[in-house]
Amino acid sequence: MTRTPLRPLARILSARAKGENPDAIERENIRLRHEAMRDRARLRAEGRLLILGAAFIMAFGTVGTRMGVLASTEPAEPQNATPGAAIIAQRADIVDRKGRVLATNLVTHSLYAQPLLMVDPERAATELAAIFPDLDAELLNRDFTGKRKFLWVKKKISPEQMQLVHEIGDPGLLFGPRELRLYPNGAIAAHILGGASFGREGVTSAEVVGTAGIEKTFDRWLRDPANGGAPLELSIDLSVQSTVEDVLYGGMKLMNAKGAAAILMDVRTGEVAAMASLPDFDPNTRPRQQIKGDPSDSPLFNRAVQGVYELGSTFKVFAVAQALELGLVNPSTMVDTKGPMIWGRFKIRDFHNYGPQLSVTDVIVKSSNIGTAHIAQAIGGTRQQAFLEALGLFEPTTIELVEAPGAKPLRPAKWPEITTLTVSYGHGVAASPLHLATAYASLVNGGTRITPTILKRKRAEQGKRLVSEDTSAILRDLLRQVVVRGTASFGEVPGYAVGGKTGTADKPKPTGGGYYKDKVIATFASVFPSHDPKYVLVVSLDEPVETSGTEPRRTAGWTAVPVGAEIIRRAAPLLGLRPEVEPLAASEVIRVRN
Structure with a gap:
């Protein structure tokens, strides 16, 4: 950048010849130089403010978008990463030749306990035995107060039973989602359908596998996500x-x-x-x-x-x-x-x-x-x-x-x-x-x-x-x-x-x-x-x-x-x-x- 001298010789000589004050030339040049410096500083500040504003807009846009995504999804408990294949719980329906349901799925829950988190194990065991008559309160209490860190209490429970367990209020009693195989017609076509049970089980899901009949013959097909949930159509008329x-x-x-x-x-x-x-x-x-x-x-x-x-x-x-x-x-x-x-x-x-x-x-x-x-x-x-x-x-x-x-x-x-x-x-x-x-x-x-x-x-x-x-x-x-x-x-x-x-x-x-x-x-x-x-x-x-x-x-x-x-x-x-x-x-x- 070329710097303009404050007291240019030519102008000084000209001013003296005309009887003017040469110091005025210096003050004028100082003023012009300061104005130029001020203009450059303002432009630099305006650019920085523009960049900062754009950064703020992008940041708030990102935060808003993420909040919208979180608000539109179902809440889920965080899961620890575990090795091995994921458990596929979904299973296709089985229908008769007219499309009437013979076997389908019902969302239910399992009940498990983490004794280390329990506040009053003895009371919890007594209350659970009252809700589930097939459980032994004394045996439960021994399990809750022993060295075990995890134990299943019931593999499947009804919504009414789940509410009663909720009312116990012990933080060590936890629920896991389950997909239960349901046969809405009871014993009708029992030998054809066969039945299903739980295979691999986790806290958050369980694998439903066929044990007999059509359920076992077509077990892989019924669990295959590639079928897009299409039902298996049987020849029988309900x-x-x-x-x-x-x-x-x-x-x-x-x-x-x-x-x-x-x-x-x-x-x-x-x-x-x-x-x-x-x-x-x-x-x-x-x-x-x-x-x-x-x-x-x-x-x-x-x-x-x-x-x-x-x-x-x-x-x-x-x-x-x-x-x-x-x-x-x-x-x-x-x-x-x-x-x-x-x-x-x-x-x-x-x-x-x-x-x-x-x-x-x-x-x-x-x-x-x-x-x-x-x-x-x-x-x-x-x-x-x-x-x-x-x-x-x-x-x-x-x-x-x-x-x-x-x-x-x-x-x-x-x-x-x-x-x-x-x-x-x-x-x-x-x-x-x-x-x-x-x-x-x-x-x-x-x-x-x-x-x-x-x-x-x-x-x-x-x-x-x-x-x-x-x-x-x-x-x-x-x-x-x-x-x-x-x-x-x-x-x-x-x-x-x-x-x-x-x-x-x-x-x-x-x-x-x-x-x-x-x-x-x-x-x-x-x-x-x-x-x-x-x-x-x-x-x-x-x-x-x-x-x-x-x-x-x-x-x-x-x-x-x-x-x-x-x-x-x-x-x-x-x-x-x-x-x-x-x-x-x-x-x-x-x-x-x-």
Whole structure:
């Protein structure tokens, strides 16, 4: 910067020549220099004030924004950083085919204690024992006054209990949020849903994991956040499921049975519309698995899927279906039924004496063991095994329940001809009611195998052909005749053209071999409407006894059939099936002229 001299020589000389005072020039230059210095200082100060103002605006803006964010969020307790993966507590809902909730989540709390923070441990223990009768005050007091720094008091508590604990007022009693699995329909569909419990647990959250049924099969899917909270849709209809369970329970009590199972299945898609097993349980308070005794006596045991039984005369349909398909017989073919049929040291008898011969139709209608055995003899053991295997009766079902893979049918290691004969009428091979329902659906739907599922399907899956359309139509007519004039006459439901087959099998003794004389598994496998099948229903009763007559009656015609008929009568309208007049055969149509 160039500095201007205060007394420039040229101006001094000029001023003296004119008689002016040279000191005035110096004072003027000093004034100008001070004004310039003042202007520069003012500009510098104004710049600094501008920067400081901008800094204040930015600071207050940042603080205001942060305050707004904090005000709009939910308050949460600070958490200590811990190693390991975060606990995923969220779990998707499970709904029926119409979107009605079967399993959902409920926000609740857990109660834990930090004894080091407690003011009056003895009083707190006494008050807690009064709120929770299952707690021991003395044991709690020992825990509170011992060396423990943390202990769970209750893993889940109700809002009312939480308020009562609040009123104790001890700072060492703390609450942690919990997401509880809730089954709003109680015991309905209990064996399908299975149940859930806590897995990994923390103070602020707990992992909900499936323990049985659908909950365990789809545990990973239900906990996957990538699904966006979408519910798992099942094939069952809640209204139909409730109806089936109500009727089955009444039938079990009426028939004095120790247990019962029922399966209602769509014959085209394999979707299970209802599946019941009794006795049952409430998955909200799932009982523990019993260690001793017969597993089938536990309410957790799913008789429809896990129960493997000899299903008696319901197997006769398989022998006749194969013989029809092979061209060995037709409905009017006469079959030898003279009894007893002797094979070595074995004798095969019928429940009644049906005379020397019956048609194939009447072998099914009257349920002749001897007639079915002769048909199976003509088929042969090798072909019989292949057909039963094609029906899925030798392997566990593929239904999406975690219990299904363990329910493998029982079959003899060797297959002599006597086995061929006995298996034809349901003795020697044990399968579950679900196996039976799947096999019947595959035969009456036109002859294509279906795969059972508990999930809602958008379309039917075309399976392997087992029998022709003609054979399937003949089987449907045979089943209808069993209800119209055979062993399942109590199965008639006006308007729904029910067809079906009964099966009464003696229960094998658990030890020592042989069979009980007064304990049976009574089964009714039915289809409706038989001329245009929509659903298959299998009802099975364990050790039923019908006592309305002078003598106890245990056969399926007296026990399982009336229960199945009542289920159809009440469930069919819920399935959208309207009662209709059954079409008459051409020979029964009478032309009338005015």
